[in-house]
Amino acid sequence: MATTRTGSNLSQIAATLGVSAATVSNALSGKGRVSAELAEKIRATAAELGYTPSLTGRALRTGRTGVLGLVLPDIANPLFPQIAQAIDYAASNAGYGVLIADSRGDVATQTDAINRLIERGVDGIVIVPRRGTRIADIGCPVAVIDSPSTPGNTVSADHWQGGQAIIEHLASFQHRKFLLIGNNPASNVQNDRIGGMRSRLPEGGHADVFWIENHEQRHGKGSLLGLREKVKQGFTAFAAVSDLHALRALTELQRAGVGVPEHVSVTGFDDLVWSSVVTPGLTTVRMDMAAIADIAIAALVRVIEADTTSGSDIPRTVAGTVAAADRSSVPMQLVVRQTSGPPTGIILS
Amino acid sequence: MATTRTGSNLSQIAATLGVSAATVSNALSGKGRVSAELAEKIRATAAELGYTPSLTGRALRTGRTGVLGLVLPDIANPLFPQIAQAIDYAASNAGYGVLIADSRGDVATQTDAINRLIERGVDGIVIVPRRGTRIADIGCPVAVIDSPSTPGNTVSADHWQGGQAIIEHLASFQHRKFLLIGNNPASNVQNDRIGGMRSRLPEGGHADVFWIENHEQRHGKGSLLGLREKVKQGFTAFAAVSDLHALRALTELQRAGVGVPEHVSVTGFDDLVWSSVVTPGLTTVRMDMAAIADIAIAALVRVIEADTTSGSDIPRTVAGTVAAADRSSVPMQLVVRQTSGPPTGIILS
DNA sequence: CAGGGATGATTAATCGATTAATCAAGTCTA
DNA sequence: TAGACTTGATTAATCGATTAATCATCCCTG
Numbered sequence: 001m002a003t004t005r006t007g008s009n010l011s012q013i014a015a016t017l018g019v020s021a022a023t024v025s026n027a028l029s030g031k032g033r034v035s036a037e038l039a040e041k042i043r044a045t046a047a048e049l050g051y052t053p054s055l056t057g058r059a060l061r062t063g064r065t066g067v068l069g070l071v072l073p074d075i076a077n078p079l080f081p082q083i084a085q086a087i088d089y090a091a092s093n094a095g096y097g098v099l100i101a102d103s104r105g106d107v108a109t110q111t112d113a114i115n116r117l118i119e120r121g122v123d124g125i126v127i128v129p130r131r132g133t134r135i136a137d138i139g140c141p142v143a144v145i146d147s148p149s150t151p152g153n154t155v156s157a158d159h160w161q162g163g164q165a166i167i168e169h170l171a172s173f174q175h176r177k178f179l180l181i182g183n184n185p186a187s188n189v190q191n192d193r194i195g196g197m198r199s200r201l202p203e204g205g206h207a208d209v210f211w212i213e214n215h216e217q218r219h220g221k222g223s224l225l226g227l228r229e230k231v232k233q234g235f236t237a238f239a240a241v242s243d244l245h246a247l248r249a250l251t252e253l254q255r256a257g258v259g260v261p262e263h264v265s266v267t268g269f270d271d272l273v274w275s276s277v278v279t280p281g282l283t284t285v286r287m288d289m290a291a292i293a294d295i296a297i298a299a300l301v302r303v304i305e306a307d308t309t310s311g312s313d314i315p316r317t318v319a320g321t322v323a324a325a326d327r328s329s330v331p332m333q334l335v336v337r338q339t340s341g342p343p344t345g346i347i348l349s
Numbered sequence: 350m351a352t353t354r355t356g357s358n359l360s361q362i363a364a365t366l367g368v369s370a371a372t373v374s375n376a377l378s379g380k381g382r383v384s385a386e387l388a389e390k391i392r393a394t395a396a397e398l399g400y401t402p403s404l405t406g407r408a409l410r411t412g413r414t415g416v417l418g419l420v421l422p423d424i425a426n427p428l429f430p431q432i433a434q435a436i437d438y439a440a441s442n443a444g445y446g447v448l449i450a451d452s453r454g455d456v457a458t459q460t461d462a463i464n465r466l467i468e469r470g471v472d473g474i475v476i477v478p479r480r481g482t483r484i485a486d487i488g489c490p491v492a493v494i495d496s497p498s499t500p501g502n503t504v505s506a507d508h509w510q511g512g513q514a515i516i517e518h519l520a521s522f523q524h525r526k527f528l529l530i531g532n533n534p535a536s537n538v539q540n541d542r543i544g545g546m547r548s549r550l551p552e553g554g555h556a557d558v559f560w561i562e563n564h565e566q567r568h569g570k571g572s573l574l575g576l577r578e579k580v581k582q583g584f585t586a587f588a589a590v591s592d593l594h595a596l597r598a599l600t601e602l603q604r605a606g607v608g609v610p611e612h613v614s615v616t617g618f619d620d621l622v623w624s625s626v627v628t629p630g631l632t633t634v635r636m637d638m639a640a641i642a643d644i645a646i647a648a649l650v651r652v653i654e655a656d657t658t659s660g661s662d663i664p665r666t667v668a669g670t671v672a673a674a675d676r677s678s679v680p681m682q683l684v685v686r687q688t689s690g691p692p693t694g695i696i697l698s
Numbered sequence: 699c700a701g702g703g704a705t706g707a708t709t710a711a712t713c714g715a716t717t718a719a720t721c722a723a724g725t726c727t728a
Numbered sequence: 729t730a731g732a733c734t735t736g737a738t739t740a741a742t743c744g745a746t747t748a749a750t751c752a753t754c755c756c757t758g
Contacts, residue, residue: 009744019707023706023708025746033705052468054409055468057713057744057746058744059405060403060406060714060743060746062713066469078430078623081425081427084449085453088451089451097466098448099448101437102437102438120415121405222625245626248628251599255603277593277594278596368737370738372736372738382736383736409715409742409744411715
């Protein structure tokens with residue numbers, strides 16, 4: 001509880017040493033003018049008394065809480081652990097706490113979630129926006145993690161380049177007929193990944209895009225994707241935009257008696273937790289979430305801290321949102337496992 | 350930013366109406382004595398000015414921040430999304446925010462994480478402890494989510510009963526030779542699940558326990574589990590303590606040419622995100638995370654709120670930790686999909 | 699030796715809400 | 729009608745840290 005806590009505050013230190021609270025504050029923060037000896041003594045007793053500044057008190061005075069908000073479209077997203085972990089780590093290192101807010105699906109809740117965070121006085125917000133959502137100008141610094149195609153202060157993996165890497169890898173095995181498996185055509189991230197893939201098709205190569213959501217609207221949720229048929233049509237490479245879909249493809253193919261990787265190859269995206277333990281291990285492409293989080297947090301922190309020190313050096317829109325990172329993208333890294341290899345035809349009856 | 354925010358505070362409302370800030374506070378909180386008409390007028394102007402109380406100001410005065418901490422052993426855990434989502438939802442409904450803290454593996458960091466949260470002034474903490482960790486008495490209300498075998502104020506799913514449900518389901522298909530697949534023998538949760546499973550073995554049934562960590566220590570990380578051999582030995586049911594391991598088993602078996610479910614059955618635990626999309630869909634057992642979160646949060650809130658109202662009605666250990674939920678467990682629910690069915694022998698060469 | 703600076707510390711105001719203590723009327727009872 | 733309550737509102741202190749303004753010394757220079 002904040003009430004009883006460690007039981008030591010500025011004035012106690014001050015009282016112990018017979019000085020004023022202001023001097024203690026100055027000594028500990030290094031601001032103001034305090035003699036070296038006294039400062040040392042103050043630091044010593046502070047340590048002795050186990051002094052921890054009350055972030056609440058400080059927040060009230062400075063207007064900064066030292067807390068960042070993390071808004072996620074849907075926590076159930078399997079990528080979430082990676083994101084949350086990276087953000088938490090980067091924020092901790094920068095001395096900030098992370099308040100989470102799940103926007104639980106719909107867009108209205110996303111706005112709600114953001115407002116709740118602002119009410120709580122967060123200094124800035126990291127948003128992983130819901131598909132197709134634009135983040136309106138809210139009155140606080142924002143960093144968006146999405147795809148480089150998203151307008152606004154966006155940090156993201158270079159999904160396009162990731163797509164290229166996958167296709168180059170597959171093409172090196174002489175694959176020529178690709179099925180690119182996406183989920184939702186409205187997703188910027190997915191379109192970037194698919195765009196990147198298409199941009200690197202080999203000479204004489206051919207690629208079809210298969211959207212799972214469209215398929216499920218016709219055949220029901222969880223239905224087979226009909227990949228056996230695709231194999232019969234000569235597709236030998238199945239490149240999904242997420243490991244989740246790659247896993248779906250892999251198991252469906254295995255079940256249909258198609259050998260992976262000896263007959264066809266399957267690849268995913270994101271290196272989700274199970275990708276390394278399935279048999280065969282899933283070839284995929286990984287984002288450097290740590291780097292992304294670092295950039296996002298650094299951008300936020302820069303803006304937050306500039307906000308009080310210098311008046312307004314850093315670009316800042318009228319309403320308060322800030323051009324934080326100004327669009328940077330982090331390269332993705334190919335992770336080659338066992339689901340990719342040279343194709344050998346297979347005759348299915 | 351907390352500084353510029355909505356730009357309306359108690360005194361502004363007071364000034365607008367020509368009354369004192371104290372009266373406004375009383376009117377809005379319903380405490381003190383304020384005439385009905387004035388109270389109504391105050392509420393009206395508050396709404397008009399878009400007043401949002403400064404949680405920081407309130408926190409400083411009341412000593413309660415309205416924030417709960419969520420400590421996780423390892424955010425990378427695939428179960429994490431479910432937990433975080435449920436906790437976030439329950440906490441939001443109770444009017445609390447959730448500050449996350451990843452303990453990143455080691456136990457020392459777990460303590461660190463807890464301390465950081467306390468410094469931030471959280472009113473209570475929900476902990477999903479690292480395997481084998483005991484939560485020491487810290488100076489604030491705590492609710493632990495683990496297994497009923499964990500001492501302390503624990504809320505959890507009834508893992509034992511979940512194990513029983515799985516085995517009963519499998520036994521109903523006449524399975525008799527079970528391989529129970531666990532990861533780490535030190536985990537309370539896993540032991541509960543396995544214990545429950547063993548307790549419901551059918552007449553003449555036999556079960557071996559296979560610990561993946563032990564196996565990997567000998568054969569290397571990510572190596573095959575050798576399930577083909579197990580099938581040859583007559584095992585027909587492979588019951589894992591997590592969907593992650595079930596998936597590993599499923600793909601390994603498929604790859605080895607063993608048909609699931611026609612030859613052998615595979616089951617998991619937790620109904621993780623991919624379980625419904627793999628082919629065949631994974632039979633598993635689900636925790637009611639929403640209920641668990643509700644109980645945990647409700648227990649915390651009860652203690653937190655009792656702390657200020659009545660002196661100390663609720664049991665409270667000397668150091669400050671509180672016997673919050675006092676051990677309650679929530680039943681698990683069987684989710685039958687396609688990986689379970691009647692076994693037919695298979696002859697492997 | 700008086701006055702301008704530099705140095706080191708203190709005062710007091712402030713952030714925003716809460717709340718105990720107080721005060722001014724009006725109401726009721728003896 | 730005086731004294732005791734009620735009712736409705738105000739004052740002022742408080743939570744803990746920060747910081748501008750102020751003040752007291754001591755030093756140095758013209």
